[in-house]
Amino acid sequence: MSSSVIDPAVIPRMRARPRASLQDWLPRIVLAPSFAVILVFVYGFILWTVWLSFTHSRMMPVYALTGFDSYARLFAQPSWWMALKNIAIFGVLYVVICIALGLTLAILLDQKIRIEGVLRPIYLYPMAVSFIVTGTAWKWFLNPGTGLEKTMHDWGWTSFQFDWLVNADMAIYTIVIAGVWQATGFCMAMFLAGLRGIDGEILKAAQIDGASTYATYRRIVIPALRPVFLSAFIVLTHMAIKSYDLVIALTGGGPGNATELPSTFMYSYTFTRNQMSVGAASAVIMLMTVAAIIVPYLYSELRERRQ
Amino acid sequence: MSGRVEGSMAGGGSAVSRVVIYGLLLVFAAIFLTPLFVMLITSLKSLDEIRDGNMLSLPQSPTIAPWLSAWGTACIGLTCNGIKGYFGNSIMMVVPAVAISTILGSLNGFVLTKFRFPGHKLIFALMLFACFIPFQAVLIPVARVLGMVGLGNSIGGLILVHVVYGLGFTTLFFRNYYEAFPTELIRAAMIDGAGFFQIFRRILLPASGPIIIVTVIFQFTNIWNDFLFGSSFASGDGVPMTVALNNLVNTSTGVKEYNVDMAAAMIAALPTLLVYVVAGRYFVRGLMAGAVKG
Amino acid sequence: MAEVSIRKVEKAYETYKAVHGIDLEIADKEFVVLVGPSGCGKSTTLRMVAGLEEITGGEIWIGGDLVNDVPPRDRDIAMVFQNYALYPHMTVFDNMAFGLKLRKFPREEIKKRVDDAARILDLTTLLDRRPKALSGGQRQRVAMGRAIVRNPRVFLFDEPLSNLDAKLRVQMRTEIKKVHQTIPTTTVYVTHDQIEAMTLADRVVVMNFGRIEQVGPPQELYHNPATRFVAGFIGSPAMNFFPVKVTNEGGLYVQWPGGVKLAVPPQRANRYAPYAGKEMTLGLRPEHLTETHDIEKPGVVRIEVPVDVVEPMGMETMVHFLVNGEEMTARVDPATHAAPGEMLPLAADMNNMHLIDNESNKVV
Numbered sequence: 001m002s003s004s005v006i007d008p009a010v011i012p013r014m015r016a017r018p019r020a021s022l023q024d025w026l027p028r029i030v031l032a033p034s035f036a037v038i039l040v041f042v043y044g045f046i047l048w049t050v051w052l053s054f055t056h057s058r059m060m061p062v063y064a065l066t067g068f069d070s071y072a073r074l075f076a077q078p079s080w081w082m083a084l085k086n087i088a089i090f091g092v093l094y095v096v097i098c099i100a101l102g103l104t105l106a107i108l109l110d111q112k113i114r115i116e117g118v119l120r121p122i123y124l125y126p127m128a129v130s131f132i133v134t135g136t137a138w139k140w141f142l143n144p145g146t147g148l149e150k151t152m153h154d155w156g157w158t159s160f161q162f163d164w165l166v167n168a169d170m171a172i173y174t175i176v177i178a179g180v181w182q183a184t185g186f187c188m189a190m191f192l193a194g195l196r197g198i199d200g201e202i203l204k205a206a207q208i209d210g211a212s213t214y215a216t217y218r219r220i221v222i223p224a225l226r227p228v229f230l231s232a233f234i235v236l237t238h239m240a241i242k243s244y245d246l247v248i249a250l251t252g253g254g255p256g257n258a259t260e261l262p263s264t265f266m267y268s269y270t271f272t273r274n275q276m277s278v279g280a281a282s283a284v285i286m287l288m289t290v291a292a293i294i295v296p297y298l299y300s301e302l303r304e305r306r307q
Numbered sequence: 308m309s310g311r312v313e314g315s316m317a318g319g320g321s322a323v324s325r326v327v328i329y330g331l332l333l334v335f336a337a338i339f340l341t342p343l344f345v346m347l348i349t350s351l352k353s354l355d356e357i358r359d360g361n362m363l364s365l366p367q368s369p370t371i372a373p374w375l376s377a378w379g380t381a382c383i384g385l386t387c388n389g390i391k392g393y394f395g396n397s398i399m400m401v402v403p404a405v406a407i408s409t410i411l412g413s414l415n416g417f418v419l420t421k422f423r424f425p426g427h428k429l430i431f432a433l434m435l436f437a438c439f440i441p442f443q444a445v446l447i448p449v450a451r452v453l454g455m456v457g458l459g460n461s462i463g464g465l466i467l468v469h470v471v472y473g474l475g476f477t478t479l480f481f482r483n484y485y486e487a488f489p490t491e492l493i494r495a496a497m498i499d500g501a502g503f504f505q506i507f508r509r510i511l512l513p514a515s516g517p518i519i520i521v522t523v524i525f526q527f528t529n530i531w532n533d534f535l536f537g538s539s540f541a542s543g544d545g546v547p548m549t550v551a552l553n554n555l556v557n558t559s560t561g562v563k564e565y566n567v568d569m570a571a572a573m574i575a576a577l578p579t580l581l582v583y584v585v586a587g588r589y590f591v592r593g594l595m596a597g598a599v600k601g
Numbered sequence: 602m603a604e605v606s607i608r609k610v611e612k613a614y615e616t617y618k619a620v621h622g623i624d625l626e627i628a629d630k631e632f633v634v635l636v637g638p639s640g641c642g643k644s645t646t647l648r649m650v651a652g653l654e655e656i657t658g659g660e661i662w663i664g665g666d667l668v669n670d671v672p673p674r675d676r677d678i679a680m681v682f683q684n685y686a687l688y689p690h691m692t693v694f695d696n697m698a699f700g701l702k703l704r705k706f707p708r709e710e711i712k713k714r715v716d717d718a719a720r721i722l723d724l725t726t727l728l729d730r731r732p733k734a735l736s737g738g739q740r741q742r743v744a745m746g747r748a749i750v751r752n753p754r755v756f757l758f759d760e761p762l763s764n765l766d767a768k769l770r771v772q773m774r775t776e777i778k779k780v781h782q783t784i785p786t787t788t789v790y791v792t793h794d795q796i797e798a799m800t801l802a803d804r805v806v807v808m809n810f811g812r813i814e815q816v817g818p819p820q821e822l823y824h825n826p827a828t829r830f831v832a833g834f835i836g837s838p839a840m841n842f843f844p845v846k847v848t849n850e851g852g853l854y855v856q857w858p859g860g861v862k863l864a865v866p867p868q869r870a871n872r873y874a875p876y877a878g879k880e881m882t883l884g885l886r887p888e889h890l891t892e893t894h895d896i897e898k899p900g901v902v903r904i905e906v907p908v909d910v911v912e913p914m915g916m917e918t919m920v921h922f923l924v925n926g927e928e929m930t931a932r933v934d935p936a937t938h939a940a941p942g943e944m945l946p947l948a949a950d951m952n953n954m955h956l957i958d959n960e961s962n963k964v965v
Contacts, residue, residue: 026503027422030414034474035430041471042437045448108328121587122336128583129576130532132549136556136572137342151362189591242441245534266443280447287444294439491686494653499700500674513690
């Protein structure tokens, strides 16, 4: 070919230094500590907890395996059943009401509201503040002796009764109220983002086709929000299962064990009642529930993005 | 979020429906604000006024005595030094934890988006799932390990825990942000002669302002508000603000000083409220990033 | 001296092979353009030369050094990207100076080099601006400036003009050519636009499916394409391909499906004689199917075609007609009367015919 052919036998094999191997490995070296830490602190510790759930550990861990004993003991505990019943009531009401209220607020706010900039942060601030903080006020507000009931009595409505906080049958619903109050604004923000993401031309087309406002929402807007419903459902369910501060701040699990949730059950059995293996077993059940919801969701999200 | 309205339904409708819509929105706003309002006015009332007055009425003779008491002299357990020490604990825990987890998250995001190597998808998936585990599943081992390495009941231990369990989120935030960062710029910098850290510092970081704010606020809020780790891995004088507040409110000795409780709660809420007021939009973006795009 | 030598270079991904062992020798100061449809492996090849993509087989030499394992920054190359890849937070000056600063050049030297490059590229008044405040063409010039200041052994261009509008593209094409004349440097340029390739290159490399189809100066590719792919890819509008049968009836003919027979010019007869009796493909460019006024020249054959669509372009008119369901194009004088549905007499200049073997797809 051309005169510029280089004869490899004549040219020294390499003048430039070889690919700086450190530079080549740096990305992996940088990522490694984080990954190692997560591998140990998350996955390693989960295995550790699973192991403990198959032992007879009480105050201190012991590592002799004893099969499913702890799970048998766990499901023999009335307070665990109470926790399961409560998480079912709380979870369903919390998710449904948050989504319903959040969607309503989002639709109302999406009507070209002049003071939207003021209202939106008001609905959302509970997410920014610890419930240990706002719980102080809620507890006071729900307490028959100091809060709403007393206020109504002061105003002359002496037959008014609102004692849910200290009523074992109703206390779980105060948790629902407080939880809904905390998370509705977040739901609203998700739905509002969804609404704003809908192509305005589709809505105009629907109106030109003669759809009423109601029909537009019913047939076009709400179906278009399907992914937001899914996200909201996943996030809320996950938050419901992890709810802990809410109960501690409001009822401490009481009266009696009327507002026990799996999260409080796990904590008290592990750290105050010295039944570590039962606590570990309850943690494993919680983890499996969360994984059953989150893993398929994450899997589909990651797949979608790959396409 | 900006006030974009392209997607909005055409406003208008009858005057009546406008009034109904505004009415509903304002009622909800009032409900959402009530707890904060009650906390604030109660914290400015004397105990007598609380006992005799109405929960929702404004203080007749506002006093900041409850705030001073909450800060400096209120009794938590057996010590009566107020919450100032615990406030300090929280600060000493939050600042390093936020800084470290944000820096690591940004480096991880950089590596995971701009350098493809075998297994990077699996690594990201494992880090992502770590965001969502219920912490109960690791509580016992963490307590054991912190005890073993001498970090039990220490701020250092809490910092470690918050960094570790915040890494998934910070990595996720930066990864999603850098995913959209043009890879050509990285290539151009490589050819210009920049190494890994030079590219990171001189090309990527200057473009990362918004996501750094989002991450810092998200982490700050989460760690400041944390209760579970604080109550599990700290005790006595070493607990963070939230745990101390809970202890204060539940201290059952003597007369219940509601105004002091409320003042303490307000103080505990102030840092995050302040951040929320100043940079609320970034806070919301963080929440959404952690939720919608898992 | 900065020859680039690509030897049996391969790029294999997990599931497929993007580049199948290509060989290419690029001389010092030569301007070589890699052209081909998207996915043909041209950008991958360029990125392997740059060091941005690992080489899975073969060797790449730059200026006498084997660079397979040399990172991009040590290859002494500069690259211009499709989306300009300007650092958004730096001024034009800093964008151009970045590579020099990283290499610890003295400040005065940096300033001198940037100023020189800015003068060549007419950027002197824009040095304090950020990329956001520049037009597309200006950004493109900054990207080139960033490459020039480094005074590298090799320039690499990755589709640098495809984000510009048509008019600007023509301007920048000239600009790139001018820069290469002012500062002759070995250049590898990737594009999917064959006109860009023809106008810029000393030699054009046509790639398809990860292989090199043909290498040569633009005119040679145009007049003597080696394969059916090159024949169809180079030239616009594209070459017409007629399915024909080669017959020998006293003289050599190619016969269309409809029965029309075209005489092969005597000077080609020897070359095509061995293919008598075979089904082949006749390649004829639109400009060799013209109005009939030079019908008297030797080798020019008269045919009649049914007009399908007429496209007046101003200085010429494209006439599309169907042969056996395939659309063909002729390039006629605008004065020629042609109307859809009518028959139009055309002169086929068989002196410029190409005959393609249907099995090997090679031009014979």
